[in-house]
Structures are given as structure tokens and as C-alpha cells.
Amino acid sequence: MKSFQQVLLFLLVLGLAALTVTAKINLAKLRQKFISATKANSTLFVRSLDYLHREPPFGEATNRYVKDDMWIEQKLDHFNESNTETWQMRYLMNDQYYQEGGPIFIFVGGEWAISAGGITRGHLVDLAAEHKGILYYTEHRYYGKSKPTNDLTIPNLKYLNAKEALADLAHFIKYQRHNTPGLANSKVIMAGGSYSASLVVWFKRLYPELLAGGFASSAPILAKIDFKEYKEVCGRAILEFGGQKCYDRVEKGVAELEAMIEQGRTAEIKAMMQLCDTFDENNDLDLWSLFSTISNLFAAIIQYQQGDDVPIICDYLLEADNDVVAIAKFFLLFVDNACIDVSYKGTLAYYIDSTYTGGANRPWFYQTCNEFGWYQTSSSRNQPFGTKFPLTLNNVLCEDVFGPEHTNSKLTAKVAQINLDFGGLTPNVTNVYQTHGSLDPWSALGHTAADGATILSSESHCSDFNSISKDDSAEVRASKEKLAELVREWLAN
Known part of the structure; x- marks a missing residue:
């Protein structure tokens, strides 16, 4: 009996030691992630x-189908016809699943440099595969490699605002429909996270005719x-x-x-x-x-x-x-x-x-x-x-x-x-599915369940971009399945 108790004690000590080692490893990973991601x-x-304004967590790119950096000419000032200056906006494309006539899926970039992970893995990619669609990831003006001006002096920064970014997206859609074989009549599905999710909501408000439907994860839509x-x-x-x-x-x-x-x-x-x-x-x-x-x-x-x-x-x-x-x-x-x-x-x-x-x-x-x-x-x-x-x-x-x-x-x-232009908490848009984690700090500036948003218990910021998996909670899985059904409806109408 005594030897049995000693064995149990030994196993307990061993288990606690293993937990301590694991905790230290995980702590070191959190530290290294911060140090690596900041200047x-x-x-x-x-x-x-x-660190708070980095790209949503997609993970590493998983296939070779994303083309090298691609570029589209954009107007510097979409709202001043006398200004003829242009610049080159970067975007990424994945046509692995595309068949002519298929829909357009766009992940909208925010205040970060875009990477291939956004259109090579995750739920949006799975939806593109289901519908034989083409995937694009657009980079927001003044972020990443998308540099409309030579520098960031104050006179040059006047072209940095959400309305210009939304006009960039509108031109992007029109350009791809006109220049990519098979896209002339393709419907568009947009997705975004955090600020770029706000852009999805606002795009539907300003350019409803260009967007069949949108997915906005963790969108702060009230300026405050x-x-x-x-x-x-x-x-x-x-x-x-x-x-x-x-x-x-x-x-x-x-x-x-x-x-x-x-x-x-x-x-x-x-x-x-x-x-x-x-x-x-x-x-x-x-x-x-x-x-x-x-x-x-x-x-x-x-x-x-x-x-x-x-x-x-x-x-x-x-x-x-x-x-x-x-x-x-x-x-x-x-x-x-x-x-x-x-x-x-x-x-x-x-x-x-x-x-x-x-x-x-x-x-x-x-x-x-x-x-x-x-x-x-x-x-x-x-x-x-x-x-x-x-x-x-x-x-x-x-x-x-x-x-x-x-x-x-x-x-x-x-x-x-801004709240007048974009509607604040009442943007009055249709066909945009909004989600928030109940413990996402940004959720306080977004739609609630009473407004029609899906609130995911104990989830945080932009936590629902991954593919449906066994690791999803029942709520997260149901939300992803709801989005998939909505996309089917939007594309069928």
C-alpha cells in the first residue's frame, strides 16, 4: 500500500512539473510573439x-496558389476630378478554386500589411472552394506596400481616410469585373476583421449595388x-x-x-x-x-x-x-x-x-x-x-x-x-453578417444581439476566421454554418 501511495505521489509531482514546464513554454511563446511583431x-x-493593430490571426499560408504581389492603379483623390494623380495599390489573388463565372470573394485589408494567409486558409477560403470563386485580399492605402505618396507628411496624409479606402474597393471590383475573364457578372462577397470589418459594413452602405453580401467579424461601427x-x-x-x-x-x-x-x-x-x-x-x-x-x-x-x-x-x-x-x-x-x-x-x-x-x-x-x-x-x-x-x-x-x-x-x-456619414450604430444595411466575441474589447462599439449580430460567448477579437473544426465551440460552429448558408442565399438570389 505504501509503495502504491509513493507511486501516486511521484506521478503527481511529475504531472505538476510537466504543467510548470508547459506553462513556461507558453509564456515564452507569448513573449516572443510580441517581440517579433513589434519594432x-x-x-x-x-x-x-x-501589437494591438496587427493582421487578424489567419496562420501561415498553406499552398502555392497565391500569386506574387499584384497591383492596380487607383486615383489618389477619388472625389476631386481635377486631381489626376494615381498610385499603385497592392493586392493578392488565389484562383485555385476559380471557374469562369464563379463569384468574387474579397478579404478587405485594414491597418496592416496583407499576407497570403488571409486567402489560403480559413472559412472564407472554404466558401470560395464550395462556390468555385476567386479570392482577393486588398491592401488599404498607406499600409504595407500600398504607398499612395512618397512620404507621410501632413499634406500627403489628407488622402488617408475611410471614404477614399472604400472608393478604392469600389474601383477594384469594377476593374476586376471588366478585366478578368468570367467575372463580368460575378457577385461579390466581402469579409473583414476589426477596422476592415467596419469597412465591409460601410461599403454596403455606400455601394450596395456592388456587394451581394458581407461578413464583418468584430466590427467597431461607432466612432467615439x-x-x-x-x-x-x-x-x-x-x-x-x-x-x-x-x-x-x-x-x-x-x-x-x-x-x-x-x-x-x-x-x-x-x-x-x-x-x-x-x-x-x-x-x-x-x-x-x-x-x-x-x-x-x-x-x-x-x-x-x-x-x-x-x-x-x-x-x-x-x-x-x-x-x-x-x-x-x-x-x-x-x-x-x-x-x-x-x-x-x-x-x-x-x-x-x-x-x-x-x-x-x-x-x-x-x-x-x-x-x-x-x-x-x-x-x-x-x-x-x-x-x-x-x-x-x-x-x-x-x-x-x-x-x-x-x-x-x-x-x-x-x-x-463619421457617424452621420456611416450611420453609427444604425448603418441600415442588409446582407451583412456581423459577429462579436462577448469578451472582445471592441464589441462595445458594435452591434449587439438585439441589433441582429451573433455574440459568441467567451470569444475575443476576430476569433472566427478559421475553418470549421472539432475545436470550435457549438456556438462558433453554428455561427460559421449560418454564414455558409447566408452566402449560399446571397449568391443564389
Whole structure:
């Protein structure tokens, strides 16, 4: 009997050791994914935002049928006939399943560089195979290799807006119908995720005659400056996936950091979090940048969480000696520098660079400063990330990067115009299937079940692009099957 108990104890210890090793491997993967996907020459504040606006998770391309980069000539200004300037927009094509007369399936690019994965694997690809359709992946102007102007100076950025991007899509469809054999009368199905899902909804509103149907996963369709709900949903995700102890650890750890600053203990914070000497504890903009970065790093895990991502992070936090040490350990997880730059001055220098070397960061920030807002702030008390990343941080940054005319009052007027033009939460479109994860932070700006959207329990951002599989929850599978049936209806009518 004793030997049997010893064997059981040995197996238990062995099992716990295996779990610990697995957790460490998964933690290392999360860390490496962040480091690989962001630019090390920017501040951690910029990198945290950059990670949040990456391409949806399609996975690697799986076949050889995607052609090399393809290009289409677009007008620089679709709404000014006197401007005859043009530029080359990149797109990708997969004609593996195409038979003449088949439909057109377009995955719409957003604030990222497009890759072949978007049209070589996943549910949209399966639908194209079923209907013998051709697949395209269009790249949004000013992102990836699609560069309408020589640089990103402020005069050139005036051609960067959602309406111009939608006009690019309209021209793309007309061009392909006219120039590709067998597509003259082909119906069009569009899909998008996040901002590009918004574009699908808005395209149906502005160009209904060009689109048979659309799939919009995680579409924020309401422009809003102070997007305080984003961090509220992040808090709910920590609570659901990580539990009350994890939520409390985050909340208490951030609160203690805030208290240390009020007590004049910033030297301790700088040492504990390995902040560079460029950090000025007497500058509110630096302090706000620090706390915004902390909250964004949590959001970086939560927004695209898969499997045990959040529980892994929570286990890591709960292993720490105390609350504030836990936050510092989490913060340090995402860097491999000798010191960490979260200075406002460093962020400003990065955003002011008007070359394309910064990737999507400057153009996307321009769009938020001129169209959408969508600033994720600490305005709400119903979240665990503290009080020190107010809307003012983004207001000041907009003015400092793009000029003093970019005031909050000007943005308020522009946001109101966007919601008027695109309908806000009432876009009045048909044949667009919208889905949201219940724990997607962006869902707060999209349609609810009452509006006709499908809400996927415990899912996060853009989590439903993969092919139907045994790993799908019953809800996710049913949603994918519903989309497939809708596509059949749209193409049959």
C-alpha cells in the first residue's frame, strides 16, 4: 500500500512539473510573439499599440496558389476630378478554386500589411472552394506596400481616410469585373476583421449595388473619442478567464504603483521596472504613457487571446511575492532591452517621423486623430488598470504630432460627421453578417444581439476566421454554418 501511495505521489509531482514546464513554454511563446511583431526601435507605448493593430490571426499560408504581389492603379483623390494623380495599390489573388463565372470573394485589408494567409486558409477560403470563386485580399492605402505618396507628411496624409479606402474597393471590383475573364457578372462577397470589418459594413452602405453580401467579424461601427469601455471589457476577460484573484492582483498592483508616485517613490519604480533615464517622473505625459503602456500590454494578450493565454499570464502574476512586483514582472516580460523607454518624448519622436519606416503606426494614429478617436482611456472606474491614462494624453499627442489644429473639439466634430456619414450604430444595411466575441474589447462599439449580430460567448477579437473544426465551440460552429448558408442565399438570389 505504501509503495502504491509513493507511486501516486511521484506521478503527481511529475504531472505538476510537466504543467510548470508547459506553462513556461507558453509564456515564452507569448513573449516572443510580441517581440517579433513589434519594432524594437520605438517606445514600449508605441509597441503595445502596434501589437494591438496587427493582421487578424489567419496562420501561415498553406499552398502555392497565391500569386506574387499584384497591383492596380487607383486615383489618389477619388472625389476631386481635377486631381489626376494615381498610385499603385497592392493586392493578392488565389484562383485555385476559380471557374469562369464563379463569384468574387474579397478579404478587405485594414491597418496592416496583407499576407497570403488571409486567402489560403480559413472559412472564407472554404466558401470560395464550395462556390468555385476567386479570392482577393486588398491592401488599404498607406499600409504595407500600398504607398499612395512618397512620404507621410501632413499634406500627403489628407488622402488617408475611410471614404477614399472604400472608393478604392469600389474601383477594384469594377476593374476586376471588366478585366478578368468570367467575372463580368460575378457577385461579390466581402469579409473583414476589426477596422476592415467596419469597412465591409460601410461599403454596403455606400455601394450596395456592388456587394451581394458581407461578413464583418468584430466590427467597431461607432466612432467615439473616449473609448473607456475597451478596458472595462479587458477587465471582464481577466475575471472570466483568470478569476477574482488575478483581477484583484492587477487592480491592487496598479493602485500601489499610483500610490508610490503620489508618495514620491518614483526612483523605486524606475529601478523595479528598468525605465530608461529619459523617463521624467515630474512630467504627467510620461506618467500617463507608463500607465497606458501597462494597460495596453494586458490588452495585447486579451484582445486576441486564444486557449489558455490569460490563465497563463494570471498564473505568472500570482506567483509574484506581492501585487506591485507582479505588475513589474509582467511589464518586463515584453522587452529585451537594457532599459525600457516609455517617455512621451520618445513616442512623439517616433510618430513625427514622416517616412514609411514606422509601418502602420503613424498612418493609423492619423486616422484616429482625424476620423474615429477610439482612444482607450482610464475614464471608467469599472476596470482594474487604474486612473492614470486619461483622454488628455491622446489629445496632446494628436496636436503635437499633426499640428495645433488637431484639437479635441475638432475631432469631436469629425467623429460626429463619421457617424452621420456611416450611420453609427444604425448603418441600415442588409446582407451583412456581423459577429462579436462577448469578451472582445471592441464589441462595445458594435452591434449587439438585439441589433441582429451573433455574440459568441467567451470569444475575443476576430476569433472566427478559421475553418470549421472539432475545436470550435457549438456556438462558433453554428455561427460559421449560418454564414455558409447566408452566402449560399446571397449568391443564389
